[in-house]
Amino acid sequence: MPLLRLTALSLLLSLTLVLPARAVTLLRDPDIEYALRNLATPVLQAAGLSPARVDILLIDDSNLNAFVIDSDTIFIHSGLLLRMETPAMLQSVIAHEAAHIANGHLMRRPINARNARTAAALGTALAAAAGAATGNGQFAVGAAAGLQGAAIRSFFSHTRAEENAADASGLRFLAVAGIDLRGAVQVMELFRGQEALSLGRQDAYARTHPLSRDRFRRISQLAEAQSTAVPPDPEAMYWFARAKSKLSAFQRSPKWTLTRAGEYAYEDVRLMRQAIAYHRQTDLRRALAAIDGAVARRPDDPYLHELRGQILMESRQIKPAVAAYARAANLAPRNALILGSYGRALLADGQVQKAAQFLETARARDGRDPRILRDLAQANAKLGNNGMASVLTAERYAMAGQLKDAKVHAERASALLPRGSAAWQRAQDVLFAAEAEEKRRK
Numbered sequence: 001m002p003l004l005r006l007t008a009l010s011l012l013l014s015l016t017l018v019l020p021a022r023a024v025t026l027l028r029d030p031d032i033e034y035a036l037r038n039l040a041t042p043v044l045q046a047a048g049l050s051p052a053r054v055d056i057l058l059i060d061d062s063n064l065n066a067f068v069i070d071s072d073t074i075f076i077h078s079g080l081l082l083r084m085e086t087p088a089m090l091q092s093v094i095a096h097e098a099a100h101i102a103n104g105h106l107m108r109r110p111i112n113a114r115n116a117r118t119a120a121a122l123g124t125a126l127a128a129a130a131g132a133a134t135g136n137g138q139f140a141v142g143a144a145a146g147l148q149g150a151a152i153r154s155f156f157s158h159t160r161a162e163e164n165a166a167d168a169s170g171l172r173f174l175a176v177a178g179i180d181l182r183g184a185v186q187v188m189e190l191f192r193g194q195e196a197l198s199l200g201r202q203d204a205y206a207r208t209h210p211l212s213r214d215r216f217r218r219i220s221q222l223a224e225a226q227s228t229a230v231p232p233d234p235e236a237m238y239w240f241a242r243a244k245s246k247l248s249a250f251q252r253s254p255k256w257t258l259t260r261a262g263e264y265a266y267e268d269v270r271l272m273r274q275a276i277a278y279h280r281q282t283d284l285r286r287a288l289a290a291i292d293g294a295v296a297r298r299p300d301d302p303y304l305h306e307l308r309g310q311i312l313m314e315s316r317q318i319k320p321a322v323a324a325y326a327r328a329a330n331l332a333p334r335n336a337l338i339l340g341s342y343g344r345a346l347l348a349d350g351q352v353q354k355a356a357q358f359l360e361t362a363r364a365r366d367g368r369d370p371r372i373l374r375d376l377a378q379a380n381a382k383l384g385n386n387g388m389a390s391v392l393t394a395e396r397y398a399m400a401g402q403l404k405d406a407k408v409h410a411e412r413a414s415a416l417l418p419r420g421s422a423a424w425q426r427a428q429d430v431l432f433a434a435e436a437e438e439k440r441r442k
């Protein structure tokens with residue numbers, strides 16, 4: 001799962017100017033996303049933002065970074081989440097990014113005129129973000145916005161004034177939400193000393209959020225002024241442990257996970273970690289015993305049933321997987337990712353019509369999961385809906401930043417779908433993005 005280490009990658013990019021934009025992989029996990037939403041909610045409320053409107057999405061990247069590209073998504077790199085030691089640290093990162101949204105810092109950016117909800121817009125925006133983060137902004141950002149020179153460099157970095165404002169607002173949000181401000185100081189400490197490193201060795205977060213001595217001092221002073229020590233919220237502690245544990249169980253070696261399975265005081269989290277580690281060692285018997293133990297402790301937790309479904313599905317136990325996902329979908333009937341997993345299992349079980357139904361509901365609720373796009377395309381192809389299959393494939397390529405391939409499928413979709421229909425319009429969105437990219441390359 002972990003991608004290339006960024007240091008090696010940056011070196012590679014600096015040697016070659018014209019490279020395809022780096023693929024940006026979203027890590028869509030319903031459990032982790034629920035946990036992040038839970039942790040973000042008090043912060044977003046304090047910022048005057050609607051927690052229902054702002055998503056926290058994880059990007060599969062070990063380099064530390066967090067950023068916003070539109071006003072309804074905060075992106076966090078998986079590497080950053082793994083480095084956070086307390087919920088307050090993570091919440092301080094979210095608070096800072098929420099402040100960029102709440103303070104209107106995105107308004108001056110051309111790409112934010114359109115939001116990144118569509119697959120094509122999201123794909124180009126993420127490719128742009130990746131390019132900016134690796135210092136290869138000229139290439140990728142141009143793809144998104146056709147910009148040049150200094151405008152490109154300032155695309156994802158904020159001005160010093162904006163950074164100061166975001167720090168101040170972010171700390172205010174944390175204080176209002178009753179979150180320990182020392183989390184923010186600890187995050188700053190994590191990046192201390194990075195200024196001395198060459199650009200290629202700095203974490204992207206340090207590059208896009210320059211840490212001056214002034215900035216550090218200001219944040220420390222504000223944190224010290226918080227009169228009493230704030231006790232951590234038990235709910236936040238639990239979901240923080242769970243998100244970090246699940247992510248690390250999939251990204252670190254099973255051996256590493258098994259050694260540390262009990263590091264938090266939650267029995268179900270320990271069992272979940274063991275379940276994932278055993279599953280990755282293809283020990284289905286032990287994996288099931290562990291996940292069943294976790295489910296027994298939290299029988300109405302849809303995400304544990306979803307994980308049980310994943311373990312069964314990846315072990316080719318299709319019928320039991322369908323049953324586990326059905327239970328999860330029953331417990332979380334509006335969760336797009338869970339509906340998508342259920343649809344995937346139904347498709348594997350040959351229940352194509354029913355699979356297409358669940359996958360389409362999942363896509364309509366959240367079109368940013370490439371697996372849902374892939375599976376729904378497959379279901380549509382099996383049902384003979386070739387136009388639909390093509391537009392979904394086009395969107396999946398666009399989301400991965402592969403606009404040339406996306407264009408081929410979008411053209412096919414355009415020709416097959418009723419002109420003016422919603423699906424036809426989605427094909428036009430992809431064509432628009434692909435043509436903008438072509439123009440830029442000329």
Ligand SMILES: [Zn+2]
Binds near residue numbers: 096100158208209
């Ligand atoms: Zn910032």
